[in-house]
Every structure is written in structure tokens, then in C-alpha cells.
Amino acid sequence: MVPFVDLKAQYLSIKAEIDAAVLSLLESTQFVLGKEVAAFEELFAAYTQTSYVMGVNTGTSALHLALLAAGIGRGDEVITTPFTFIATVSAIDYTGATPVFVDIDPVSFTIDPAKIEAAITPRTKAILPVHLYGQPAEMAPIMAIARRHNLVVIEDAAQAHGAEYRGQRVGSIGDLGCFSFYPGKNLGAYGEGGAVTTNNPEFARTIRMLRDWGAERKYYHDLKGYNYRLEGVQGAVLKVKMQYIEAWTEARRAVAARYDAQLPALGIATPAVLPERRHVYHIYAIREARREQLQTFLHDHGVSTGIHYPIPVHLQKAFAELGHKEGDFPHAEAAAREVLSLPMYPELAVEQQDQVIAALKQWS
Structure with missing residues (x-):
């Protein structure tokens, strides 16, 4: 039987490096965030052509925190596509905002920019295009619409590590980008993982706080945050995989x-x-x-x-x-x-x- 995906084949091809990286991480006892996560964030920022990367525990958390950092909350509307994994829409719901759907372009399977403007209301605060299956959405008109209406663009790039639109890596085109490192993804952790990318320092600062209980210093909680931190072992694994x-x-x-x-x-x-x-x-x-x-x-x-x-x-x-x-x-x-x-x-x-x-x- 030809498998749909074979995670063991990839592991065996880099087993020695992975095993050494994980053992080193265990010996360091930096089990949550830490140096390996920070090193991976730096590598992934360079890869995605962005200034800041914040590792989090899942791709869903990445979407949730990106929306919160952008100020999305109860009473707001976020335009997205109905043809996506449910996490895209659930993250909008977590903030208290309402997802507003726009149909896809049947050729690319991504959101149809020609239908977006008709869905905008006074409550619209963001557009959340999905780079589905690894195919980039048509970002130029999406960005133009967003700028005309003063909307934030959050890219759901959970399935699109390394995809490009007009020479730009996805995750660097909108105001924020969100990635998943679920094991079967193009860049997969050995467990759950995700990241937010941005070029905006204030978004980056807010997300770093939100992922770690709303604090920049331990026990000083400026925001109502979450336990969305990326584990050290996943940072170590992803750091190795960035070479490949x-x-x-x-x-x-x-x-x-x-x-x-x-x-x-x-x-x-x-x-x-x-x-x-x-x-x-x-x-x-x-x-x-x-x-x-x-x-x-x-x-x-x-x-x-x-x-x-x-x-x-x-x-x-x-x-x-x-x-x-x-x-x-x-x-x-x-x-x-x-x-x-x-x-x-x-x-x-x-x-x-x-x-x-x-x-x-x-x-x-």
C-alpha cells in the first residue's frame, strides 16, 4: 500500500541529528521556550523574510494570538473562506468576533478577492486569507482592499511553509502570518507547534506576552494571557529540520x-x-x-x-x-x-x- 504520508521515512533520514538535538535539549532542561526555541525563531524569521517570529504551541493558537494582537474582539467581523480546516474559523470565534465567509476561486481553492469588498461592513476589522494546500492566495488585491478599508490582514499559512507570491514568502505579505508545525505539515514538529510572523514590533511584543500569561516579567501580568508557549523539544526538532x-x-x-x-x-x-x-x-x-x-x-x-x-x-x-x-x-x-x-x-x-x-x- 502506498501511504498517504510517511512520517517515519523522514525521521529515519535525519535520525542521528534529531536524536542528538533532543538529547541535548533534555540535558539542558529548557523544556518550555528557551534557547532552542529562540534559535528556531531566528531561523524561521529569515526563512519567511520577516522581522519577528513567536513560537507557540499550535497553529490554532497562532491564529488566536494574531487576531488578539490585531485588536479583534467581540462585535467585530473577520472575513475569511469557508473552505479551510475548522481551526481558521474557530480562532475567530475564540476572540468573540464573527466570521464572515467569502466564496473561493474554484481554480486556486483560495478566497476570491473579487467577492471580498461586498462582504465588508462597518464591523469588519480584518481579512484572513488561507493559503490552502500550499497554494498562495491572490494577495495583491487582498492587500489593496485591506488598505482602502483600513483592515488588518492575517495570513493563515498553516499549510504553506515556503510558498511565495510574486517573490514574497507567505507570512511576510500581510500584517501577520500564522503557521502550524503539526507533524504532517511541510515543516512538522514531533508533536504540536505553531508560530506567528510579523514585521510589526508592537504585534510581536504583544504576542510574546499573550503566549506566556500576559507577562514580560515572571508574575507581572500586564495582559490577560494564555499558556501557548512552544516546548523546547519542538524548537530543537524544528531547528534541525530547517536545514532541509x-x-x-x-x-x-x-x-x-x-x-x-x-x-x-x-x-x-x-x-x-x-x-x-x-x-x-x-x-x-x-x-x-x-x-x-x-x-x-x-x-x-x-x-x-x-x-x-x-x-x-x-x-x-x-x-x-x-x-x-x-x-x-x-x-x-x-x-x-x-x-x-x-x-x-x-x-x-x-x-x-x-x-x-x-x-x-x-x-x-
Whole structure:
């Protein structure tokens, strides 16, 4: 069976370095934040082309703190997409603000900038685009709209480490960027982890306080904060992995290129390759109207797949209070019915790729 993802393969490729880094961290006893986290933050700031990085315990916490640092709270509205992992929308809800959905562009799967302005009200305070699957959102018009209306832009880059839009790394384009280091991500910790990026020193200072109980000095709490600190062991692991992220990204892109070269001839809709955008393929999502049948077929032919995501957030029971119904965001709903994620990870062997392609040829 070709696995959908193989975390052990990556670990084994860097085992000696990881084991040494973790052992060193244990011996240092800097288990929460500490020097390894600070060293990783510095490396990740350089990688994302930002001035400040604040490591936190999850990508969801990164979103939550970015929203709070931007002053988002009860009575405010934040514009985002319904076709995303639920954490994007939950983080807005945590602040007391209301998520306002805008449909996606069906080509990129990211928020459609042409629909944003119509959703702005006097209560709108921020736009939260999602760089879904590793594909950057169309940031130039989003930023222009935000500047016209004095809105903060918070990039959800949880799936897009190293992705670029017009030569800029995601996470550096908006006012704040949010990343996840969940183990399966393009840059994955060995447990939970996340980070906020920014070029704004006041945002950085506020987030550092909020992640650590609202304090700059122990026991002096200036803000009502949270226990959202990144663990030292995750900083140590991520610091090692930073040496390899570009090589792993190019390996993902090479897998995607092999899929791209053969699947369209089979009548399979592959991810869009768009000008001035560097897709980093956290997910390689094809589209198929008979998705369930195809997923079963591929499983029976030794290929594991995933679905990201089967129900858009506006139709989730958890957010029923927003009052949306089927048909409100047709492009998001169509994508949710049709997307199917093929095996995609840097260590995916050519023979395994060929097995995926051969199974799809049999399907077609």
C-alpha cells in the first residue's frame, strides 16, 4: 500500500541529528521556550523574510494570538473562506468576533478577492486569507482592499511553509502570518507547534506576552494571557529540520510535476499552476465528481488517499448559529464534494508515484 504520508521515512533520514538535538535539549532542561526555541525563531524569521517570529504551541493558537494582537474582539467581523480546516474559523470565534465567509476561486481553492469588498461592513476589522494546500492566495488585491478599508490582514499559512507570491514568502505579505508545525505539515514538529510572523514590533511584543500569561516579567501580568508557549523539544526538532525544508519542498514539487505531467491526459483535474505563485504542495488535491468511488478504487489498488475537506465550515454543525445553508458558497461546496488528496510527501519514491499513476490510469 502506498501511504498517504510517511512520517517515519523522514525521521529515519535525519535520525542521528534529531536524536542528538533532543538529547541535548533534555540535558539542558529548557523544556518550555528557551534557547532552542529562540534559535528556531531566528531561523524561521529569515526563512519567511520577516522581522519577528513567536513560537507557540499550535497553529490554532497562532491564529488566536494574531487576531488578539490585531485588536479583534467581540462585535467585530473577520472575513475569511469557508473552505479551510475548522481551526481558521474557530480562532475567530475564540476572540468573540464573527466570521464572515467569502466564496473561493474554484481554480486556486483560495478566497476570491473579487467577492471580498461586498462582504465588508462597518464591523469588519480584518481579512484572513488561507493559503490552502500550499497554494498562495491572490494577495495583491487582498492587500489593496485591506488598505482602502483600513483592515488588518492575517495570513493563515498553516499549510504553506515556503510558498511565495510574486517573490514574497507567505507570512511576510500581510500584517501577520500564522503557521502550524503539526507533524504532517511541510515543516512538522514531533508533536504540536505553531508560530506567528510579523514585521510589526508592537504585534510581536504583544504576542510574546499573550503566549506566556500576559507577562514580560515572571508574575507581572500586564495582559490577560494564555499558556501557548512552544516546548523546547519542538524548537530543537524544528531547528534541525530547517536545514532541509527547501530540499523537501523541491522534492514535493518534483512529485507534483510528475503527477502534473501524466494525470491531465487521463481526464483528471490537477492543482492549478498559477503565474507568480510558488505552490509547495502540502496537499496534492485532484478533483473528481465520483470521488467516493475513486477513493475506494484507489484503496483497492494499493493507494491511500485523503479528503481535505469534505464539509465546508459554513455547513458544519458547530457553526450553525451563523445561519448559512447549502448553496450559499457554491464553489466551496463543489470543491468539498470533489477534492481527493493523493499521496504527497518528500520521501515518496518514484516507484510509489508510478503505482499511484498506474492505478489512476486503470480508473480512467
